[in-house]
Amino acid sequence: MFYLGGFIVGGRLSADSSALCSGSKWHVRLVGRSGGPNVTSRIGSDYPYRSVGLQEMKMLYARQGSESDEKSAMLLKAQADFLESSTSYYAPEWSFPPASGNLRYGTLPREAVCTENITPWLKLLPCQDKAGISTLLDRPSIYRGFYLSQRLHLTLTGSGYEGMDLSIILEKTLTVVLQPNSQRASLVRDSEKHIQPSWSLSSIFGNQVGGKCVLAETSNVYLLLDRDRIFIEESSLLSKNSSVLYKFEVEKYSESEPFDLGLTWKILVVWLCQQAPLHASRFLMGSGNERGAIAISLKSTQTTEGFMGAHSNDERCELRVDVFQVVPWYVKVYFHSLQVFVDQQPKAVSDIIEKIHVSPSKDKVSPGVMELVLKLPCSVSSTALTIEFDKGFLHIDEYPPDANQVFDIPSTIVSFPNFHASMVFLENHSLNKSPLLSKFQEKSHVMSYTEVLLVPLTTPDFSMPYNVITITCTVFALYFGSLLNALRTRVTEEESFLKDKGSIIFIIFIHHPTISEEFWFERKLKGDHNQPPQTKFVMVCCQENWSATSAAVKVVGKDNR
């Protein structure tokens, strides 16, 4: 495997994407469990006013678009447009430590992860996916994986605040977690042979790298092996996670001699990836269209050992957990109803929660946000937070397309400030140059993204407008009919009508070709004009009684043979 993202922790990989912009850096990141129709995107800026930030950002997109590819700019722009309305982003106070306060956070939980997202991303590359390492990015195999994260990181350099002499450094990152071609069937059959599947680049991606992209300065493939983890039986769990890194330079290979990296396993390896101390999951409670509750459950991933190596001997060992939850405004959360259960015992909120920051939602203006800092005892095995909400009603034009697909609550971010997801490599002077590796060595919190929730709201029957139009038209017709009626008759006239129960007589002369009265119309329709037209007339008298709606039709005279 190439690299497991720092926040791929806990059990299930979350479906999320995020765009983050901190300091003077911009980046938009799409993360998703591959194939899922969910991407969140997080956008922010360190500009003091959020609207300014977003405007600036759009400008940037535009500039970038003129320089490189229209499409990718469109993609980013579309994302920014989605997030432009104030209902979809928020400035968290302390959940993202390095840039807290200046950060804008927004999510698009319904965005689908598909080739639509990666194609423009690839087009920004000088060789696209035609040469170099990017030839490996075969769409089907990428999207077969467990996890996909796309990141654009725009760094502004230069001093000009006017935006005229800014230079931009664009960093692009794609993180994929793949499964070696599944031999699960064979894995199951002979249960004693549990050796993990061997793999090679060609077996995973179905492609080989035939040399580097000509525009590239360097083109390297790194292979990271956790030396200590491989022989898990001998080594202790808590040792430093130093790893061995192998570097392969792609430029040494060519079309005739393509680069293909592979591993063939001889022995069983239990590969433990570093896990977050608690596994976070989230689900909805309750039923019906009126109210419900969100429950966030944190379960310890460690079995018995104290997971906090440094603090394990401490008596009052505490585990700090930050929870950051954004709730769209149509889900009206009652923050007072927050309940905390630790190890299945209800606890007073003040005992567990050290800090809380709540900003209630405003209808159609801003989402509700809850930031919590929990202090849990280290021995905790399960924790649950529940919070109740009412489901709001939306105006008809606020429903998204496919309204019956129900509404998503973006995922909660559970971060563990005491845990860091950085990697430690054995000292090597050549490695430090690589921006990729230095990125890995940066300190960052372990973060878990929970599932996106589906909240069924009451959706109107959208065929209703048709019915309404029909009914309205009928009512209008009736109204105008009677109004015209009333206008057309004068009062004196009406009185005289009343007096003699009078009536207007419509005399309709109908050309009547045959004697048989029944079939004349039918025949006329059929165009049956064979018979010589006999001039016969039917006089129909419509007597309309003004006080009643019905009209009596009476045949007065039949014909005048």
Added chain:
Amino acid sequence: MAETIENSHSDEKPKPRVRPIVRFGIFLVSHSFLVSIVCFTSGVLALFLLPVLAKNTYISENALMPGSASPMLSNQHVSDGNRLVKDLTNSNLKSSETGIESHKIIAQYMLDVGAEVSFHKFHPQMNQFHPLHFFSSPDSGKIQENYSCSSYGINTVGIIRAPRGDGKEAIVLVTPYNALTSSFGEVLSLGIAYSVFSLLTQVTWLAKDIIWLVADSQFGEYAAVSAWLREYQTPKFSSMSALNAEMCPDINNLFEIEVHSMAGSKFSNSFRRAGTMTAALVLKVRDQSEQFDDTISIYAEASNGQMPNLDLINVVNYLAVHRQGLRVNVEKLWSFLNLGWLKSLGEIFESLANIAKSLNPKFKFGIPATEYVEGTAILASSLYYQALGVPTGPHGAFRDYQVDAITLEISPKFSLDKVWRNDIILRGGRLIEGVIRSVNNLLEKFHQSFFLYLLTSPSKFVSVGVYMIAFALLIAPLPMVAASLYVDSNSSSNCSKGDSSTPSAITDTDEHGITIRSWRWLNSAKLVFIVHLWGAIVSVLPYFICQIPDCSPTTSFMIWVLLSILSLLILNSVLASPFACVKASQEKEWALVKSVTISSVFIGLGLMSVINFATAEIGALLMVPMCLLARPLKLDVRAGTFRSCCRIICNLVLGHIAFPPAAFFLLKGMLDGFGSANVGGFWMWVESLWAWNSATYLFIVKATYLSWMSKADARYQRNIFNIHSKKG
């Protein structure tokens, strides 16, 4: 035209103009007798016409695309399923007394294909009667402390995470399984489910998670499923289950399957979830069958007459008939098939249709008489089960959480030897696979097709727009009769009171008297209200009666009857004044009482039709004629004419038939023979109704005291209607 002019001349003085709609109303009210007869008969006729008017079902949601992909379930998966069947039957021979062994086997099988597995322990929760909980959502239930270890049930839950899905949604497959008795049908259903399950772990098209719930049915299928759903939807975080589990060694053993394999992390004893449920399928295999074909029965009715979306039934029907060659059955009232008059009615309809067809070949609405009879039988059972409000299977538990669910019961045609077993696993599995694949395609929740419908065959339905017509015709006479009675009573009292003065004079002079008279109906309303109150008391009584320990159904019923009569007496003595007051002017007042009653019946039926249409329909069939015919016996006896005698007889017969116990016995006698009916049976029936929180119960119970009234005192015969207005 000459005539009209003549008429207008004869009528010299122009009346004050009356709006046409009002005039029409007055016309209807003044001819209420005729109108009500016409409306009622046409209502009944429309009800019998429903099978003729039924439309063919069609798949409304385009995203479902049933059968567009060829099934992937191969013989290998069938042999997987067979392996499980074999293992389970073998382990049965080993006779593990608790049945935990077989759950372990199932869990191990699930782990082997790479699913996540967890066990869910539950206490069977008896359905409690809560008088006020009829329409509220299911609660999380009380936690009772004193469960013994033996009363645990264990659901085994396997979850496949969709490799490309996002974990937001899930499809549930339920197979009830009782490890203790472990009938072959149940084991076979497990085999079918497992073959599908093992296929689904390998497919790439899965977008929703799959939950396979092996529901422990030793306490009933419904209890297990609803317990699991309760835990899924409304978990209790501060439960005592951890403590309980420690006391029960067996349960703890269960969790020691543990890390046999690399899949160790996939097993946990904590409850696992997977997103919002889109749809649920309950799969059963009938043990013995007398069918000549492989058939599959669909059960859809959930509590309070709620139905799953019609699209779900359509998909199953389409796939079963057109892909797997299975016959699809919907439940029907078998006794209807032999009714001669129904057959002749069908023939009449058929011949009418033929006549219409001969007139114009474009008229094609007739259906053959046999089809008509069968359609009627299915329609009647559809109505009956919806009206009863008791779910027809474990799928009912899902509907309480707005999840569309149906029960599929496969009845194989032959004894289940090896070849047939493989065949049924293959076809059943492919059917399930197809349905899951269709539901998997859904982007939105089920919303396109109907939720309110009655089935007349697996592929024909009557939608709400059609069947409401019959109901509307049935209850249309009520407001008219009420209005005409009210007008009559007012005018008659006018005549008796006022001397020779014309009505217009009264309106001018005696305004005070008019106000008093116009409020006089309050007196009758009070009377009606008291009877309703009594009805409420009687309907709440069973809650207290069922608290008495060790009561046989018969004694409970007796206690109920006694208490009811007692409460009537008390009410009568406490609030006797209205009765006495009424007695004085009884002959004039009865019409007013009747009119108030009828209007309250009308309101009640209208409300009920919104809540549970079928109940309202059947209720209207019984109550409307009674309301229309009812008259004080005394008056009729005094009149002594032939017509009044007929009326008395009708009243008495109707009054007794519609008394629920009597109706129950009659129905039961008609269907099963009179031997099986007894008083206790009625109690059990009622008990089952309230156990399911059926709104029908309210209706039944409140209708109950009609006959006591009629028996106790003929003078109170008119109260029949009052009693009948007691509905939910």
